[in-house]
Amino acid sequence: MENLQEMLAAIRGLPSAEYASERSGLPSAEHASERFDKRALVQLHEMFARSHANVGAEPGVALCMSVAEPSAPSVALRGLRSIRVRDLRVGRTHRGRVLYGTLCVNPFKISGVMTLLEDDHGFAVRVAIYNVAQAASLSCIYPQGAKVAIKEPYFKRALDGSLAVRVENPDNLQRVADFPAEIREPVVAAVDLEEERSKGNECFRKQDWHGAVIHYTNCINAARLEINDAAARNRILLAYSNRAETRLQLGEFERALEDCNEGLGIKPGHIKTLYRKGRALHGLTNYDQACEVLQNALELCPWRPEIEAALHLSKALSAQSRRGKYDISDFLLGRRPPAEVADFVGDLEIKMTKDSRGRGLFATKNINTGELFLVSNAVAVALPDDRAVMSLQFDHRGNINTSSQENLVAAVIDAANKSQKLLPRLYALDDGSAQACASVPAMELFQTDTNCQETKVPVDVNRIRDIIVRNAFGGAVQTYTDRITAAAEKLASNEGFSGLWLLPSFINHSCLPNTTRLDVGNAMFLHASKPIKKGEEISICYFDTLVPFPQREVICQAWGFKCNCKRCRLENFLKPSLRHLHAQFEALHDKALEETNAAKTAGEEFPADLPKSAEFAEVYEKLEQTLAKFRKMKEEEKNWVRASFVSAYWAGIQSNEFFPKTLEDPIPSGDEILQAVVSTVPGDVRTFVMAAKQVEGLKHWVGSEGWAVQYSATQARDACIRVFGNHGEHVIQALISAHAQCAMF
Known part of the structure; x- marks a missing residue:
């Protein structure tokens, strides 16, 4: 189904495009878009938005634009010649041109952001903007009434037959007031400076950062006409400083730094602007420079807790970036969310x-x-x-x-x-x-x-x-x-x-x-x-x-490379000898997993009656029998192969039936299995879980003393360091206790 309305109808039983158009008295999206009919396009847009709100952002529900034309890099507005909606040509990217207009609807997002643009002649066109970050607030970035410029617009026919401008790079659609110099718009002297600054402050309070930038920019541009007036210079300073803060909130640290430098050029000792410059430098990871600026601000105005906090953070991250010393123990132990850290x-x-x-x-x-x-x-x-x-x-x-x-x-x-x-x-x-x-x-x-x-x-x-x-x-x-x-x-x-x-x-x-x-x-x-x-x-x-070679080989191929490590070369050589075990592993793995999960859900204690897990474990028994035939193979190499089948062993130990039938049956001990995995993938979290479980199990049966407990505790400690890195002893012991409660399979 190529038509948006038909897709919506199929998903939620909504009326099809033709039926919806007939009921609403509207032309189809195709006809409305070809006539650049603002009224009809607005009504269709609102109908689509309502339908989307009912459906939700489900996969495949989108204005189908077919395959995008290869995207050109974003270009500067300066030098681009304007083009009207009626002059757009289907299937063409209008190089060297820019489409100015006003967004005349509230946007909504499916796979792209859908909106409408009206040019100064009253003609409208649908606009689909792709690659917009999910965290963005659409009503703030693309608000109804915003003046925008679409650089080098790509005009094409969507799969539903309608015409639309496709914007592949969001930076190619810009709010005009953000770039007054580039679009060469004259500054209107009649702008009320204080009113624009007040509007900017109101947007700031509402956390409408993009709107705040617009109004602070208008204030700056208009105030330049009165640059020799002391009051106007102060307004420019405050507007630069406040615009810097909005850009800090948007994560635009380079632009924020530029605004701070402009403001400090007017008044070098302005505390708020110094504070904001320090934060901008911090955001750019220039921690030492940030410390200098924030220290200067603190000397000019002591006892400002927010400046002290910012300076403390910049100093801490500067030290991290030089020494590589971090304390993430609270995060590892689940006490608090991760803190900001330096590279x-x-x-x-x-x-x-x-x-x-x-x-x-x-x-x-x-x-x-x-x-x-x-x-x-x-x-x-x-x-x-x-x-x-x-x-x-x-x-x-x-x-x-x-x-x-x-x-x-x-x-x-x-x-x-x-x-x-x-x-x-x-x-x-x-x-x-x-x-x-x-x-x-x-x-x-x-x-x-x-x-x-x-x-x-x-x-x-x-x-x-x-x-x-x-x-x-x-x-x-x-x-x-x-x-x-x-x-x-x-x-x-x-x-x-x-x-x-x-x-x-x-x-x-x-x-x-x-x-x-x-x-x-x-x-x-x-x-x-x-x-x-x-x-x-x-x-x-x-x-x-920790899976057999054929599974790893397939995944590597999907990633587009071939792993040529010693382990893969060995298992590729052994592939004919292990083919029957590979097939059994593939066939039994998921069944054993489902059985184990069902037992967990039912609250059963392990080991339990798990016949599929026991059958899966037989794969490991057969593996040991096969490896015994390769007498010249090094023990380290055998461990690599054992690690590939280790989930069969982990599944088996949860079953009552996983016991050797005779004392001669070649079933490795838990310690041997642990060493096999550690020698293969030493930082795998499951090695730590296994080691932690062994410690807790021994303590339960024989108490806290004895060489076996001490040996297992050392293994668990080493495994913790391999998985989580070097930490204090209290952190390591807490992690061991926590991971002893985890399941292996």
Whole structure:
């Protein structure tokens, strides 16, 4: 179904397009759009909006615009010639032209933001704006009555036959009052300066940041005519300062800094503006400069608690960025949400891999187990509150959910439109081009407090989309079953979100990783899960690797690469010998999982009567019998294979029937299984859960004393450090107690 109204009708039994038009007396969307009939288009828009409100944002419900024309980078308004609605040509991107008009309806969003624009001749056109960040308030960004400019408009026919302007990059649709110099609009002397400032203040109180920017800008432009008047200069100062605050609220730190500098040029010691400049520098991660400005403000006006708090935070983050010392214990123990943290880059370098896989991240000194070597805040994230829409979702083959990917694209574009400092860093990531893969960016580009050369790099939507496809991370790496127990999930990660991180994007995958990733809010913490030697490549798991080789191979293919680690080479060699076990694993895994979950729901105590789990565990018994035939295989290599089938063992130990039939049956002990997984994926949270359970189990049966308890406690402590990094002893013990309550399978 290509028509929007027909899709809505199919989903909720609403009237079709023709029927709706007949009942309302309106022409079809196609006819109304071809005549640029404002009245009819407004009524159709409102009808669509009501239908959408009834349906909700369900997948596939959208103004179907077919395939978008390749997106051109956003260009400056200066030099573009205006074009009227009636002069738009179907199927054309109007290069060098700009469409001015007024938004004449309240917007609504399906896959794109839908609105209407009326030009100064009274003709209207539908506008579909894509890649708009989810967090944005549409009524504030695209309010009815706002004057806008659409740069180089792309005019096309949608699948329902109607005509519309498609805006691929939201930065190509700009509120005119934001850029008075570029559009060369004359300043109207009759503007009441105090009234404009009051309107700006009212918008500010309502948290209508975009509206506040409009009115403060009008005030600044009009006041320039009276620049020699002391009262007018004071109004300009206050307008610059207040506009800086609105831009801080919008996350536009570079523009906020510009406004602060303009205001301080009028009155260098203005306290509020100094305070706001310090916060703008903080937002740009220029922590040392922020400290200088905030210290200056505090000396001019002591006992201002908000300035003291901002200075304290900037000092703390400056220290974090230099020393790499963080206290995240309250977050790990579930006591409070994650606090803001600074980026930290340890002794690392980007260089080409020796086996021609492209670029990678390498250690420039030895790194000990548990040592933190990289903290990176996300460029943009899709948050778990909107998980069904926002998070990068992968199916069992590792394919990325397209709709969620597009929402992340929107969030990254939003961040890029706000920061020229970001774009050179963003464009250093792999976008699939030969040039990107062959170039090695300098590490200084990614250092905090580095004054990157800010060039006017255009925001290229298609290039950003390619970067996200190749570099985006989902939430914390999920297990094969997409389930980590609720307690571990709460403690170990803020699972559910997806996002784009800069330096971590250079880290390659390995099924024998040496690094653990920990998500703390929007920041990614990376520490060594085993000793890393100087010159060794940093590696992580892109997905759950505690599964047999065929499953890993399929997921790697979906990601577009082949893992050539020692473990994969070994299991590829063993593939013919293990083929029957691979098939049984695939057939029994989900059945055993369903049985175990049903037992948990019923409140059964483990071990329980779980025949499917016991049958699944037989796969592990057969694996041991097969491995015994390879007498020349090293024990470490056997452990890699055991780790691939470990979920069969974990399922089996929850069943009453999982016992060797004779003393000679080759069933490894729990400690041997733990060592097998640790030698393969040392930072996997399930190794910690298993170790913690062993400690609590031994304490229950033999008490707190004895060598066995001490040995298990040491194993659990080591596992905690591999998973969560180095922390105080009280934190480690609290984490051990919490994870002992988690389920393995």
